Amino acid sequence: MTRTLHVPETGSTNADLRSFARDGYGEHGLWLRADRQTAGRGREGRAWDSPVGNLYASTLVRLAAGDPPAPTLALVAAVALEETVRAALPDAAALRLKWPNDLLLDGAKLSGILLERVDEWVVIGFGVNVAHHPELADRATTSLCAAGATSDAATLQSELAATLAHWHARWREEGLGPVAERWRERAHPPGTELRARLPDGGEWHGRYETLDPGGALVLRLADGSRRVMHAGDIFLL
Numbered sequence: 001m002t003r004t005l006h007v008p009e010t011g012s013t014n015a016d017l018r019s020f021a022r023d024g025y026g027e028h029g030l031w032l033r034a035d036r037q038t039a040g041r042g043r044e045g046r047a048w049d050s051p052v053g054n055l056y057a058s059t060l061v062r063l064a065a066g067d068p069p070a071p072t073l074a075l076v077a078a079v080a081l082e083e084t085v086r087a088a089l090p091d092a093a094a095l096r097l098k099w100p101n102d103l104l105l106d107g108a109k110l111s112g113i114l115l116e117r118v119d120e121w122v123v124i125g126f127g128v129n130v131a132h133h134p135e136l137a138d139r140a141t142t143s144l145c146a147a148g149a150t151s152d153a154a155t156l157q158s159e160l161a162a163t164l165a166h167w168h169a170r171w172r173e174e175g176l177g178p179v180a181e182r183w184r185e186r187a188h189p190p191g192t193e194l195r196a197r198l199p200d201g202g203e204w205h206g207r208y209e210t211l212d213p214g215g216a217l218v219l220r221l222a223d224g225s226r227r228v229m230h231a232g233d234i235f236l237l
């Protein structure tokens with residue numbers, strides 16, 4: 001079961017659901033969607049520009065005993081959003097997942113996902129460029145509208161709620177396997193050249209090899225060594 005609250009404006013839908021969870025008002029499957037955010041947050045401490053017209057929504061997932069590791073919900077969120085966006089695009093041939101959970105269309109960033117843990121809760125926040133896309137210094141961006149899609153933020157969110165519930169149930173019942181398999185199918189192909197920026201500021205240049213069983217990115221560097229990346233950003237070259 002899912003339930004959606006909608007507000008015209010808030011600071012950050014992720015921050016709001018974190019407060020709900022912390023204050024004892026957590027509800028599995030609760031969604032909060034805002035038309036705009038005044039303090040939208042991205043990964044790695046970045047801000048997320050949030051003008052009216054795009055999708056800003058977060059949901060609460062309650063962890064249960066026996067669930068796969070909580071960080072692998074990043075891949076569950078990614079495959080659910082990819083499936084939702086794929087259905088909305090007139091032509092999804094150039095749609096790809098980029099580790100861990102960005103969606104790229106023709107190499108340009110279309111969306112972002114931010115996961116935050118509060119006790120037994122995980123807040124999953126989705127930002128999708130529906131009508132607008134920001135100008136960013138270090139990466140190309142695009143929007144659904146620019147790609148000819150006609151869905152609005154409210155429709156996308158209700159479809160995403162159903163798709164996420166489906167993939168969350170598979171993750172809980174069958175483990176990470178089917179989710180990881182879908183992720184690999186919809187991501188950049190093995191051998192893709194990339195640059196990895198690590199949380200400590202370090203960088204690796206290499207080729208994407210696969211996802212490991214825990215959802216980490218496996219790279220092969222030019223000297224043949226293997227590296228496993230658990231956090232940070234990657235840039236496809």
Ligand SMILES: O=C(O)CCCC[C@@H]1SC[C@@H]2NC(=O)N[C@@H]21
Nearest residue numbers: 012014041042043112113125127
């Ligand atoms: O950096 C990224 O790629 C992740 C961006 C996540 C943005 C969404 S918008 C809805 C939710 N509320 C936030 O403050 N952030 C997430």
